[in-house]
Amino acid sequence: MFLSSSETLEGVPFSRSRITLVRLMLPTDVNFAGNVFGGSLLKVLDEIAYVVGSRHARQNMVTASVDRMDFLAPVHLSDVVHFTGQVTHVGHTSLEVSIHIEAEDLHGTSRRTVGNAYVTMVAIGPDGRPVPVPPILAETPEERRLLEEGRRRAEERKARRPTGGGSP
Numbered sequence: 001m002f003l004s005s006s007e008t009l010e011g012v013p014f015s016r017s018r019i020t021l022v023r024l025m026l027p028t029d030v031n032f033a034g035n036v037f038g039g040s041l042l043k044v045l046d047e048i049a050y051v052v053g054s055r056h057a058r059q060n061m062v063t064a065s066v067d068r069m070d071f072l073a074p075v076h077l078s079d080v081v082h083f084t085g086q087v088t089h090v091g092h093t094s095l096e097v098s099i100h101i102e103a104e105d106l107h108g109t110s111r112r113t114v115g116n117a118y119v120t121m122v123a124i125g126p127d128g129r130p131v132p133v134p135p136i137l138a139e140t141p142e143e144r145r146l147l148e149e150g151r152r153r154a155e156e157r158k159a160r161r162p163t164g165g166g167s168p
């Protein structure tokens, strides 16, 4: 779907940013017991958040935070992993991407949820500073509900964010 500049200014439809990336788990992704490293999944998580965020904002994006990531079930060598991402909140210069991760065996006979996460991406202008992102437009009651949940998570995230830097 092509969006003109004026459509981007008015807002981007909720459904536009939904994307699934599929990855085959290779020998380089696993430990000696054949279990996939958490980091292999986190790398793709970051990748899909970047693609989803960039498609919405049409700006360079950086990862500001990844909310708690629980690995709910093991993933093995030769599993096929599906990462589905969707923008679920838009702030002023940041947006939230909700990511659902499922794994299935190579032949697709069984599929299970292996993780969920929320990634906050910030749009960055040519001077390296945050720039505004276009609003998101809900078209159905379900989309409105998901955006309301995203707004609440964004508020909670902001409330618990550390205010300063410093050494660990």
Ligand SMILES: CC(C)(COP(=O)(O)OP(=O)(O)OC[C@H]1O[C@@H](n2cnc3c(N)ncnc32)[C@H](O)[C@@H]1OP(=O)(O)O)[C@@H](O)C(=O)NCCC(=O)NCCS
Binding pocket: 062, 063, 064, 065, 090, 091, 092, 093, 094, 095, 120, 122, 130, 157, 158, 161
């Ligand atoms: C993310 C970053 C650009 C924010 O810069 P900043 O000076 O704090 O900018 P601001 O205070 O203006 O915040 C900009 C937006 O980011 C959000 N934000 C900032 N830090 C955040 C965090 N830790 N988690 C979630 N959102 C965050 C703010 O809420 C704000 O959102 P809004 O405009 O929608 O309200 C900056 O911390 C940075 O460059 N971090 C490194 C990013 C990076 O390189 N990531 C890749 C891994 S190294």
